Amino acid sequence: MPTENNPAVIYLGPACEAETSDGRTWAEDWPWPDCECGRQPVQYVLGETFNRVKAERDALQERLTKTDQWVDGLEGLLRLARQFVVNGIELGYIQMPDLDTPDPALELVPKIDAALSAGSGPQLEWRTIPAGPRAESPARCNCGSCPAGCTGAKP
Secondary structure, rough: OOOOOOOEEEEOOHHHHOOOOOOOOOEEOOOOOOOOOOOEEEEOOHHHHHHHHHHHHHHHHHHHHHHHHHHHHHHHHHHHHHHHHHHHHOOOOOOOOOOOOOOOHHHHHHHHHHHHHHHOOOOOOOOOOOOOOOOOOOOOOOOOOOOOOOOOOOO
């Protein structure tokens, strides 16, 4: 615990003082004006202060590491969702509205790309699927009653 004879912080004069006849000085406060050489005094703190600051730094580093891992997981999920949507459009499972329709679905992939490009990942390309005749959704089963109009029994 800091006391009058045991201050919490002490300073060692700037390195340029070593060139003087008195050498570098120790002080409990900051008695040095701005030095022409640009060097600053060295600040020393008590071991307990150092240990507290080090523990705070370590806790923040652990929190940062966990947050980075969480962000990496979310980025992976966003990339997976993007690929799912793009594949669904290209294969005809997802029908996009006409380009002149004010539908938020048209903004989904560009917004995902913008979110991904804000990070450190590689830039992605987005191709606009032209409006026009829609591809029929491929049959997914042979039940005879699904919306795709397939016939036959389930595999």
